[in-house]
Each structure stands twice: as C-alpha cells, then as structure tokens.
Amino acid sequence: MPSTNDGAIRIDSVSHHYGSGGAEVTALGPVDLTVDPGSFLVLVGASGCGKSTLLRLLAGFEEPSQGSVQVAGARPTPGVTAGVVFQQPRLFPWRTVGGNVDMALRYAKVPRDKRIERREELLGRVGLEGTADRRIWEISGGQQQRVAIARALAAETPLFLLDEPFAALDALTRERLQEDVRQVSAESGRTTVFVTHSADEAAFLGSRIVVLTRRPGQVALDIPVDLPRTGVDPDELRRSPEYGQLRAEVGRAVKAAAA
Ligand SMILES: Nc1ncnc2c1ncn2[C@@H]1O[C@H](COP(=O)(O)OP(=O)(O)O)[C@@H](O)[C@H]1O
Numbered sequence: 066m067p068s069t070n071d072g073a074i075r076i077d078s079v080s081h082h083y084g085s086g087g088a089e090v091t092a093l094g095p096v097d098l099t100v101d102p103g104s105f106l107v108l109v110g111a112s113g114c115g116k117s118t119l120l121r122l123l124a125g126f127e128e129p130s131q132g133s134v135q136v137a138g139a140r141p142t143p144g145v146t147a148g149v150v151f152q153q154p155r156l157f158p159w160r161t162v163g164g165n166v167d168m169a170l171r172y173a174k175v176p177r178d179k180r181i182e183r184r185e186e187l188l189g190r191v192g193l194e195g196t197a198d199r200r201i202w203e204i205s206g207g208q209q210q211r212v213a214i215a216r217a218l219a220a221e222t223p224l225f226l227l228d229e230p231f232a233a234l235d236a237l238t239r240e241r242l243q244e245d246v247r248q249v250s251a252e253s254g255r256t257t258v259f260v261t262h263s264a265d266e267a268a269f270l271g272s273r274i275v276v277l278t279r280r281p282g283q284v285a286l287d288i289p290v291d292l293p294r295t296g297v298d299p300d301e302l303r304r305s306p307e308y309g310q311l312r313a314e315v316g317r318a319v320k321a322a323a324a
C-alpha cells in the first residue's frame with residue numbers, strides 16, 4: 066500500500082500553451098491548486114477548457130509552459146507518479162484480461178512470484194474475479210474499463226487519474242462503475258483526480274469539486290464536499306437531498322463558468 070502522505074499535489078501558477086507564434090493556443094491557466102493526500106478531486110468544466118491538459122501535466126506526460134506541478138514534492142514522472150484511465154480502455158486485444166494486468170505488474174517490477182496473487186487481488190477489487198483467462202473481445206465495454214482500472218492500480222503510484230472514463234458507457238454501467246471507483250479509490254488511499262463534464266458524476270464522486278472556466282481553464286469555484294465516503298448505500302446517496310443540492314450547485318457553476 067502506498068503511504069497516504071505521498072499523494073500531495075501542488076500546482077503553482079501553472080499555464081499551458083500549445084503551438085507557437087500565431088497558432089499558439091492557451092489551453093489552461095493560470096491555475097493554483099493544492100490537494101491533500103487521499104482526496105478525491107473532481108475537475109469539471111465544459112469541453113475544451115483544459116481538463117485533459119491539467120491531467121496530463123499531473124501524469125508528467127507534458128511539462129507546463131509556465132509554473133510548476135509537484136506531486137509529493139517532486140516533478141511528475143510518466144508511469145511512476147500516476148496510474149491513468151482514459152475514455153477508451155486502450156487494452157492489448159491479443160492478450161487476456163489477466164495478461165493485460167500482468168504487463169502492468171511487470172512494468173511496475175512486481176516480482177514474478179507475487180504477480181498472480183496481486184493480479185487476482187486487483188481483478189477482485191474491480192469486480193472481475195475469475196476472469197483472468199477471458200479474452201478482451203469476449204468482455205463488455207464496461208468490463209474492459211474495469212480491466213483498465215485494475216491496470217492503472219497495478220503500480221503503486223501516488224496518483225490515480227481518470228479522464229472521462231465512463232463517457233462511452235451506458236447509463237446503468239456508468240453508475241455501477243462510479244460506485245466502484247468511489248470505493249476503490251477510498252480503499253487504495255491514493256489521491257484521485259477525476260475529470261468529467263457531468264455535474265451528476267462530479268457530485269457523486271468528489272470529496273472536492275473544482276469547476277474550471279472555459280479555455281484557458283482557471284479555477285471558477287472550489288467546492289468542498291461532505292457527503293459520506295464509506296458505509297453508505299449508493300442509491301440512497303443519489304436520492305439524498307444533500308446530493309441533489311450539490312448536483313444542482315455544480316450544474317449551475319459549470320454553466321456559469323462556461324458562459
Ligand atoms: N496537443 C494539442 N495541440 C494543440 N491544441 C491542443 C492540444 N491538446 C489540446 N489542445 C487544445 O487545448 C484546449 C484544451 O484541451 P483539453 O485539455 O483537451 O480540454 P478538455 O479535456 O477540457 O476538453 C482545447 O482548445 C484543445 O483544442
């Protein structure tokens with residue numbers, strides 16, 4: 066298990082541009098944000114406001130044009146700082162379910178004699194016990210996304226990042242996966258950053274919700290959430306007036322920030 070101290074995020078005066086000269090696009094910023102270890106931060110905002118850019122900076126896939134991004138006091142390193150889940154599962158179709166998780170465990174240098182146990186534990190966590198030998202094409206889109214989540218958790222990275230991971234799934238599957246990600250994130254103790262444009266999803270998942278303005282994305286609103294994180298029936302949570310109010314507040318804020 067990662068220590069719960071190692072997932073602190075510090076974003077200082079970060080802006081990010083793409084292209085150069087007349088074709089330069091400022092995608093993001095300036096943004097200042099500090100995130101406590103173990104938080105479930107949801108970034109919500111209209112399409113094109115820079116959410117994926119911010120996530121890529123946190124993963125270390127890109128360096129900010131200005132300012133600094135630090136995770137546990139250091140610059141993010143791709144593959145080391147964060148496990149990432151994208152909108153598409155991006156699995157290796159010629160490998161089995163277990164094979165896809167195994168690759169991530171090998172990459173994370175988990176010793177061979179520990180790998181099977183660890184793989185089964187990860188598959189169990191995402192509700193896929195007993196499926197290691199299945200082929201990727203034999204399982205549903207929702208199950209494929211579960212494999213992608215297990216893979217992202219394989220290396221014990223301080224961050225768990227998800228970029229609109231459920232946008233392509235049907236409503237019912239999306240709700241089940243939201244419930245599981247909420248749980249898995251709490252169990253793992255990792256700092257989670259989840260990007261979405263859905264106010265419903267943000268309200269259900271976040272322990273903190275940051276609403277971004279339209280491009281270049283800046284923090285429009287920073288909402289702490291005190292809905293219970295564990296020991297609560299998800300359907301009950303979704304029916305609660307507190308959730309309803311929060312969802313409405315986030316919905317209004319996203320609309321206002323995009324205007
Ligand atoms: N690699 C890139 N090159 C040029 N422009 C980009 C690139 N990636 C993103 N952008 C632009 O930066 C802005 C923010 O993009 P992105 O971070 O993907 O937003 P979001 O995830 O919120 O939809 C958009 O205007 C997008 O077109």
Ligand SMILES: [Mg+2]
Nearest residue numbers: 116117118228
């Ligand atoms: Mg995006």
